[in-house]
Amino acid sequence: MRKVLLTCAVLATLILAACSSGGSSSGGSNGSTIAMGFGAFTGNTSITIKAGDSVTFDDSSGGVHQLVIGTSGQFSAVSGAPSQLNTATGVMFNSGDKQTILFPNTGTFPITCKIHPSMQATVTVTS
Numbered sequence: 001m002r003k004v005l006l007t008c009a010v011l012a013t014l015i016l017a018a019c020s021s022g023g024s025s026s027g028g029s030n031g032s033t034i035a036m037g038f039g040a041f042t043g044n045t046s047i048t049i050k051a052g053d054s055v056t057f058d059d060s061s062g063g064v065h066q067l068v069i070g071t072s073g074q075f076s077a078v079s080g081a082p083s084q085l086n087t088a089t090g091v092m093f094n095s096g097d098k099q100t101i102l103f104p105n106t107g108t109f110p111i112t113c114k115i116h117p118s119m120q121a122t123v124t125v126t127s
């Protein structure tokens with residue numbers, strides 16, 4: 001009986017976690033996700049977070065991507081953007097990768113992919 005109760009509790013926790021990780025991706029203290037498919041962002045591409053929060057870039061079912069700050073596949077540095085993304089080489093993703101990137105500063109940060117110039121996302125960081 002005790003084992004059954006424990007199993008139920010674990011299952012309930014898993015179900016709750018699964019539900020809360022989907023759906024809305026704006027706000028929240030820490031848990032915003034930008035997902036990537038084979039050659040495009042999938043799901044929400046416009047995310048608003050607070051300074052000091054992070055965004056998880058989830059390429060777990062996608063392809064190869066090279067994300068940088070900029071638009072139309074072109075790197076263009078923006079003051080205050082996360083340092084990993086704010087370089088011409090940016091951050092490489094292979095299918096299966098997942099990286100969480102911290103946004104320490106306020107601002108509006110356009111994110112594009114050098115391999116797929118049509119990929120465009122925006123992370124807005126408020127105080």
Ligand SMILES: [Cu+2]
Pocket residue numbers: 039040064065066113114115116119
């Ligand atoms: Cu890409």
